[in-house]
Amino acid sequence: MIRHTPFVRTAAFRTHCRRVAVGAIALVVTAFATASAQLGSFNPLPGPHGSYAIRNAKIVTVSGAEIPQGTVVIGANGRIVAVGANVTVPSDAKTIDGTGLTVYPGMMDAGTSMGLSEIPQGAAGTVDISETGSFNPNAQAMYGLNPHSAHVGVTRVVGITHVASLPNGGIISGQATIVNLAGWTVPEMEVVPRAAVVINLPRSGFAGRGFAAFLAAQQQGSSQDAQRARERQLDSLRQMLRDAEAYGKAIDASEKDKTLPRVNRDVVLAALVPAVRGQMPVIFTADRAADIRAAVTFAKEMKLKPIILGGGDAYQVTSFLKENDVPVIMTGVMSLPRREDDPYDVNYSGPGKIQKAGVRFAISAGDEGAEVRNLPYTAGMASAFGLPKDEALKSVTLYPAQIMGVADKFGSIEVGKVANLVVTDGELLEAKTNTKYLFIDGRPVPLSTKHTELNDLFKDRP
């Protein structure tokens, strides 16, 4: 419940607040937002920026020590302006009594395709996840992302406040974007519009979509053809990256020295320039040890800044990953073992093993959109199988922010960071925990979703 500080001092009202927490946040919207949630709106709009304080709560800062009872103050700029056991709450702050509640930094899933695919089976018109063809460096997730996807609301109310949304398919799938999960429009949600290039290196076992198309075109095919097809694809990829490097150089040169011949612009190559200059990370999808090695080796050769997405076998190549300082976003923690003889817990225990080996990592739910909300339980499962609890929490807060280069904004409760906060009645990673309050970019977010709306509509139907 958010009101001016003097208003919420009575214990009786506090109790009432907790009981009707979900309803209470709706009041916030009515009070502070210009539009109220209607059925079918799916993702009610956040309230306004302003000064907010969460008091008397346990604060799990992630980056520093836990504060058993303290206050977080959010400024009108959307940032955390104060946090601590003894913090002065500005007089104009709207205050939440956090007694019995815990404040966590909002979680981040760096391996989603949020907003790009609403209904994957049987509703192709709702799917914008994968562009035709093999090389699409300019396919930008930010232009396919539907901010009104029902997945957005359902995801954020468990405390996932921001995600990386990735296109997939082909060899160069396109560019991932990092967004806050609240806003009218994509520009309003954007944190890093173009955050990383996504590459699927043709698998060392002759795969890849272009490959399949190549073979399908052949009436007679052999695996040597397949091998050649794969090599040609790798060559094309290499060529395109080298061309992008040369292109960037030529553009820069011609801008500095107007006497040089004018360079014709190329949308596709331009999109790759930051990546080949190491200014933008490249996300390589790879699960098998051989594929991880191949991706890292390729990245080294091309001087790219690699991030491994998938990382199923990362536990087998930890020293290699550490040596090359390559981080891994683990997407398959909940997946079935991929080999018959794998231990039953091979994927559950993967994060624990690579954490122990000192490899930088984050955990992703490994889902495109609808089930991204299982991220906390995914980290919890990793924790049940060897990942220390505090590391499990970091693997869905601070670590993904670090890997994706947004740790200055996200991942912990520190002064100056974006106020993406979740207030819960229990441990963040537990399935039974309820979210009581949610702030994204310092704005209070109502906790209603498509699901709660349908629940409200039908639950008392006689």
Added chain:
Amino acid sequence: MRMIRHTTLLLGFASIANAQQAVAASGSAPTLIKNATVLTVTKGKLEKTDLLLQNGKIAQIGTNLSAPAGAKVIDATGKYVMPGIIDPHSHMMADAINEGSLSVTSMARIKDVLNPTAPNIYRALAGGVTTINILHGSANTIGGQNAVVKLKYGKTTDQMLFPGAPPGIKFALGENVTQKNRVVQQGQQRRYPSTRMGQEEVLRDAFTRAQDYKRGWDDYKARVAKGEKNLVAPRRDLELEPLVEVLEGKRLVHAHSYRADEILMLLRVADEFGFKIKTLQHVLEGYKIASEISKYGAGASSFADSWSYKIEAYDAIPYNNAIMMRHGVLQTINSDSDERVRRLNIDAAKLMRYGGLTEEEALKTITYNGAAQLGVENRVGSIEVGKDADIAIWSAHPLSVFANCETTFIDGEVFFDRQQDLASRAKLEQQRADLERADENRPARADQQRRVILP
């Protein structure tokens, strides 16, 4: 020969091998689990409680129980014991899942195609699961017959079939049956039915034929009873026999269904023909018609939170379970997945978040209620004296994501043990290394490739 079987498993799966060794070591020796927190599911939570498993049953529950001679004693201080998880909807360990060629395939039997060696059985055991309901797929309006199985990995199919479980059959409605997603190849026709209207007709037609079939046999039996001689019995029809059993209430119907309208259609047709639907499976829009389902008396088995993967799942909500439960529907969570079956405890915990189930209500959705939906609640689903010793020991409260399953018992035998599993891994690698050296595993020369003679 049983030992030979075990040897194979030993060689094939180190993990199960250990479980089997444990069994071999203890035989059917009693097991005393000391000082656990026991989640009985039907009789509350018992702190610091002992549990004696004997002759495959839960023999005693109490404090300071003494171990009978030869009993294995497990100190479960700080640990939790819950009933084995029951998954009411699985397609595990089947060599075939759909006979999708016809609209009615009630003659197909999952029991005919079970694979007791499927590795996913073991992976489910490691999630504390002990009983699953293996259903025919959802390719047709009236699918095949199910099999209820205890996950006694390493045993034969016959030893795994749940003794005395009532037979059932799968029905399916909606998109999967209409096959609108399927590309029909040139020269082939779209299979009937391709609308929900057609699904109603398939049901009506099949049960009309079943009624006539039953009448034919009833007439025949009556004439035999009257002493008529030289009668030739009517043809036995394996398609219609199970439907007659449905009409007679001897076979449980588990009906895959998503949308509220198709569910109501099914309930109306069933009412008209006078048979019962035991469970609605998935029943994602059940919350829209919870009172109708409750009044009709069907159970519901749903996902905890899956949604949006196809159009008919777009209105699925995780509150579905709670709403139906509050309307009095017997509610369970199922996996429909060899992956999710391994962590149904977490799915159950989600229902506390989505809809406010109590701990016990949440646990029931993966234990007792499932037993009731399969008609085996007198045997399994809760921890009570006299019930089958199908239980699992967990490192923490099983509704916590931080818990892992340590030991799984079925009929008092250990079929999964985490410590033994961990200890066996090096052995498996050794075995692989040994086998790699065997002549048979050295690659044949290219000119010795086994090929097929095709004259």
Added chain:
Amino acid sequence: MRSRSIPSTLSSSAIAAALTAALATTATAQLGERAIPGTYAITGARIVPVSGPIIERGTIVIRDGLIAAVGATVAAPADARIVEGAGLTIYPGLIDGLSNVGVPAARQQGGGGFGGLFLAQQSGPQQPPAPSAPNSQHPLGLQPELRIIDVVKFEGDALDGVRGAGITTALASPRDGIFMGQSALINLAGGTAQDMLVRSPVALHVGFTPLRAGGYPNSLMGVFASLRQMLLDAQRYRDLQAAYARNPRGMRRPEADASLAALVPALSKEMPVIMMANSQREIERALDLATEFGLRVYIAGGEEAWMIADRLKKDNVPVIATLNFPRRSANTTDDADPEPVRVLQSRVDIPRNPGKLAGAGVRLAFTSGGMGSMADFLTNVRKAVEDGMPRDQAIRALTLTPAELYGVSDRLGSIEAGKIANLTVVRGDLLDRAGRVTQVFIDGRPIAVRAPAADNGSANAASGTWTVTATFAEGDRTVTLSLTQEGERLRGTMQGALGTGEIGNGSLGANGDLRFTATVTLGGTSEEATFTGTLTGNVMRGSIQIVGHPNGTFVGTRPDAGGRGAGRPQGQRPPQ
């Protein structure tokens, strides 16, 4: 006289062998016309009669296609052509207990029902149609009345490889289907099928491979349901026919049905039923079905029969054990996921199977089991012996036991006077690695043998390790598929991003039509995926159907055979 053209590139010994074979064929065919003397005596040879003790040095007299005399003291008749037997061991002609020799490979099965028929009409006449019973009321694949003797054809040198393994007699059996048809026991020399025929029908064959074309039954469940329903219908058919025969007056004439009629001898146990089953669970299912309908069952294949040897012994069920022992494919790739220990273990276990079955007292014959090169036949018999099969029992399993199982032990299977003169002549001992088959006698006629070709396989063979990429609306998923093909049946293991498990319902047609199912876990849900497509060389491709999903597609490749490491992907090395 049939003319044969002999390629000029053949070596002189090959020409000689071919001439001998041609002569033998001609002689048999035209015995009545030309008086080629048909009396032989093999003298001074070691004789293994099987039905009695070994004769270390004795003589066999062959006259008019039969064994006239055998013994240590038998003298060669004056008119006999003498075969000097020093250093030779003479065995009864070896019997391949289940073979597809001479049985044409079927075109894509028309699936059951009208859909299948329709498809068959569409698919054009590129290949000969599958053997099919005219006017059957049951779909192809469920036509037990099909008699293999009506369709066998021997062209070119089809028999050379088989005889080269010392085999003189084979149970020519249908290749495909559910009720596959009825087999014939044939001698492997002669001008026509009728010449060659020893006995037909011998057994009803049951396979459990679903129809590929999509009609009912297209799953193993449907297969069992069909088998049951037809057996039930056959029981009723038998009863109705009997009732009508007793008193046709006043009774409507029961409809004739050749398919059901063909099942009646099996129901009465008069005709054995050979069921194709390899894994323990397949064997158990077959035995259960046999028990349900009171059938006299033989298990063919039986790779894991040793695991339930006690039940086989108790139920007196013989096993026609496969000699097609699996070996790891040479064309594997380092890139493939490692083979499961289960598979590695089975390669070691399968050669031990015959010995274990023999040890348990299970009656045993051998089948070549669709092996690619008949050179493996004796090699693998020897391996079974090295792995524990007693020598005398190995010989018996190649001779007298199959003769007993197929009801011809009064004619074949041992060296006794009066029996058909089918003999396998070996320099050395058949079961020693050094032993060489030098000659066979079939129906009393000597035939020089040629060593079996190393491989006369087909480009369609699917065995090996495949990397398969499946493309769904959900994205691409890559798996490793390890396949084993025997006849048209496909078995195997899938590992990778779609989950792990064995494939089911698999088959591969002669023209490369491929079908199998696998449980895949996609988007968290386990589904049965049906892969249908074609296999050409080292590439397979096609579509994937999952109930409720849009179709997916798949493409798989296998490293090219030959040249180890040919398939080593470049990704294993640092990119250039």
